[in-house]
Amino acid sequence: MILKRLIFALLIIFSFTSCTSDDDASTPDRRSIEDLETDFQALNLQQGINDVTLENLNGSSWNFRVIIPESASSTERPLVLTLHGAAGGDVDAHKNTACYAEPGFAALDPIIVSPNGGTQLWNSAFNQDLVIGLMYLTQKYLNVDRDRTVVTGYSNGGNGSWFYAEIYPEIFTASIPMASSYSTFSSNGSVRTIETPLYVIHGENDELFPLAETQEWVAATRDAGTNVTLEVAPGLTHYESCNYSPYLQNAASWLQDEVWD
Template sequence: MNSNILKIVLIFSVAVFLSCSSSDDSNPPPEQRTYADVQADFQELDFQPGINDVSLVNTFGGEWFFRVIIPEGDLSSNPRPLVMTLHGAAGGSPDAHKTTACYAEPGFEAINPIIISPNGGTMDWLQFANQDLVLSLIDLAKDYLPVDDSKIVVNGYSNGGNGAWFYGETQPDLLSAAIPMASSYNTYNTQGNPRRMNIPMYVIHGELDELFPLEETQEWVEATQSVGSDVSLEVAPGLTHNEPCNYVQYLKNAATWLQNDVWN
């Protein structure tokens, strides 16, 4: 670029900057929202026994939508397990987090937990914004709901199952177990060596899953088992990928596993 033209561009840029900087403060930028604000708003939510569909404005100014299911009865001296259940890919449906009756509610009935089901929008559960959502909701629940923080579990189906693997692998100090369903999660590192999972996992997979072949999930489970991971695989005979409500019995088996093998 000609040096005279470059000088003109730089002078113009500085002038624009100074002009913007010297403008009046009649429309100042909104005050930065903090996590303390989110905590205060969470405490104001009026959770009742049963289903609570609520939302919070997060620290980025966006809105989190999620469902919280509170067990019946006096929980003041009876803290409950917490199940974070992650829906499958839903194309951004505003109601994706409201499908708990399909498998999470009946599947975990025996442990009578608090269930939180967030809406992940169009993103997968590994992306930063959804990591912030999931981990913040667990943190808020631990602080302000009657949660037994030694019994926090992540569960999910399909894309949510991949999320269950991910949080189970990356948050071993926070979670006691992970229950991925109909998932696809490579347990090898970039050098081709299996990675070890540091919490127990109960993997549920349909025999006829046409989206995520069973053979692939079996290989990844066996690979991580070979380096000492406590990961079990239960195959659901005859089930395909797109019938999550038919996996209830297998999730009930996972709830029994939690009681007998993980929390015992």
């Protein structure tokens, strides 16, 4: 059922991003989901770090990292999707997993997927295509426990973590935004409830995204019924992402003890 929902979401997003006004008979045939699956299977992913490029459905490229633990050969592993910060187009942005994702989730021994969002925000149509596509492929072809899937990220990636928790609760069973700025108020002033459990980590001295705003948004959605925990990282600013690793370890314990138990 989860895979059916994933492929449905992927088809909807793809149909939106691929529609153009100048389609004609000379337009080459678009790639199918079957083409995408065939190419993913041909990647021959190995234990350890795999940095790969995959041609997506509309002919452009997805760049991403997949980290596969040794334990994945024998048992289903949790799946961590980690979204990098910024949107500056750094071609290596998805390779920064050693900073906080790897040490932060070490106790879970998960499969880690880290996509490169390019110059677009994580809620863009292209990046929704990327995220949903990778979730579909990894859940179908890797040894993933579909009941233990978490989206996390820092700064822009933290905002993306909120977004995917809210918009795709059928795909992610938990979300861990770090150093984020995501209002839980709708334009009419009402507060939105998010179905996915969240563990929000925020630096006390974040100079880009003030702590007080995040505290207000967390408190409001918690009062509305969202299962959300806020941990404040004492003394940390916005530009100390690697120092968030111990707090991510706390979030990993929360996953094991309170969400996935």
